Amino acid sequence: MSAHMNTSAAISPDQVRRFIFENQPVRGHWVHLESAWRELRAHATYPPPVIELLGQAVVASVLLAATLKFRGTLTFQLQGNGVVSLLVAQCSHDFRVRAVARCDETALAALTGGTAQRGAALFRRLVGDSGLVMVTIEAEEKSLRYQGVVPLSGASLAESLEAYFASSEQLPTRVLLTADEEHGAGMLVQKLPGAEEEGTFDSGAIEEAWLGAQRGIARLGKSRGLRGHRIEELLARGFPDQDLRLFRGTPVRFECRCSEGRVAGLLRALGAEEVRDVLREQGAVTVTCEFCHHPYRFDSVDVEALFADVSDAGDSTSIH
Ligand SMILES: [Zn+2]
Secondary structure: OOOEEOOOOOOOOOEEEEEEEOOOOEEEEEEEEOHHHHHHHOOOOOOHHHHHHHHHHHHHHHHHHHHOOOOEEEEEEEEOOOOEEEEEEEEEOOOEEEEEEEEOHHHHHHHHHOOOOOHHHHHHHHHOOOOEEEEEEEEOOOOOEEEEEEEOOOOOHHHHHHHHHHHHOOOOEEEEEEEOOOOEEEEEEEEOOOHHHHOOOOHHHHHHHHHHHHHHHHHHHHOOOOOOOOHHHHHHHHOOOOOEEEOOOEEOEEOOOOOHHHHHHHHHHHOHHHHHHHHHHHOOEEEEOOOOOOEEEEOHHHHHHHHHHHHHOOOOOOOO
């Protein structure tokens, strides 16, 4: 193999790394998750097929965050009409991930009670037949917002992501996504635009490199899979004839961004009347974070402080 690799000294099992085809406008990204994934999914109980899909979505969000330039939060969202009605995977620009899935209980019971399905049939059972893939980027500053939406297509989440890149980013892309209870892993290769027009590269050579990249992804998809393997080994196996350059990895970790302040903001937005109603009925207001299940409890004193603050600040919209 003719690749020259810059191996970093401490290899974290949870990381994302970029590689390029030397002197060709083809790039790739690889992500591997272990403890970040286990920590993330420990906060909820899902049946194995949903765990698999959720893990793939988390991997997809990391790959998207690695390929798109932004500072803030990227949300990879899947809306379906199958077992999974909503799936949200978020990745920040510095690769902090969190995710949650909402399941239709009746469809879920039918799925776990029925005969085992795999591949495209299982994917369709999970997401239904008229779903959407949405990618939203909320920039940290200037409240910038970008959203791309494509119909959920193909026989897998990887194919849906390929369709997203083709239609929203105009980037020919090949994607592999895989997850189980212990690991999540993924790889993508992309043909970058503009190189032919600029005359920097010979178009025949570009086409050859891109074909080689796609063959490599197909090869890796068929073989023993991405989970639990080092990137150097995967690149050697997938792209034996390519001159590749592998860049240093960036750690990926699970981190929920919920806080008492955010929940307080949520309650203020609901309004004093509604929050006091809940307080009267239940003695306290408890809001549980959907992502990490952390409970935020507000008793009567907390609730009054919440709305006293608002009136002190001169905000009259939620106080009567
Ligand atoms: Zn949380």
